[in-house]
Amino acid sequence: xxxxxxxxxxxxxxxxxxxxxxxxxxxxxxxxxxxxxxxxxxxxxxxxxxxxxxxxxxxxxxxxxxxxxxxxxxxxxxxxxxxxxxxxxxxxxxxxxxxxxxxxxxxxxxxxxxxxxxxxxxxxxxxxxxxxxxxxxxxxx
Numbered sequence: 001x002x003x004x005x006x007x008x009x010x011x012x013x014x015x016x017x018x019x020x021x022x023x024x025x026x027x028x029x030x031x032x033x034x035x036x037x038x039x040x041x042x043x044x045x046x047x048x049x050x051x052x053x054x055x056x057x058x059x060x061x062x063x064x065x066x067x068x069x070x071x072x073x074x075x076x077x078x079x080x081x082x083x084x085x086x087x088x089x090x091x092x093x094x095x096x097x098x099x100x101x102x103x104x105x106x107x108x109x110x111x112x113x114x115x116x117x118x119x120x121x122x123x124x125x126x127x128x129x130x131x132x133x134x135x136x137x138x139x140x141x
Contacts, residue, residue: 011096045081076131
């Protein structure tokens with residue numbers, strides 16, 4: 001079952017996340033970084049994945065599209081790091097469905113979700129592109 005193309009362009013309401021020392025320290029520990037987090041520390045580029053996932057936003061997008069979460073695989077993630085994200089920053093995040101396509105005669109749907117990250121003044125900090133694969137059951141004739 002292909003995902004309805006009417007969802008192309010679907011977007012969550014924009015939201016903000018404040019980068020706290022605790023949040024960055026938790027991420028550092030998860031990736032095996034044992035250096036202490038300093039005031040004003042710069043977050044690694046992949047920290048954008050933590051920010052975009054705030055409030056279960058990926059799950060909310062998939063549920064809005066009617067996706068069975070048991071059939072989901074995270075296929076790909078790309079980050080474009082434009083400017084540093086630092087402890088203390090409040091980052092604005094916008095997420096939207098940028099593309100929908102299928103492969104293997106409808107057995108696999110792909111959802112491309114793009115996120116943008118900006119400073120309060122509107123300065124672009126980075127972008128990410130996430131591709132989610134949805135495995136569909138074989139159709140019997």
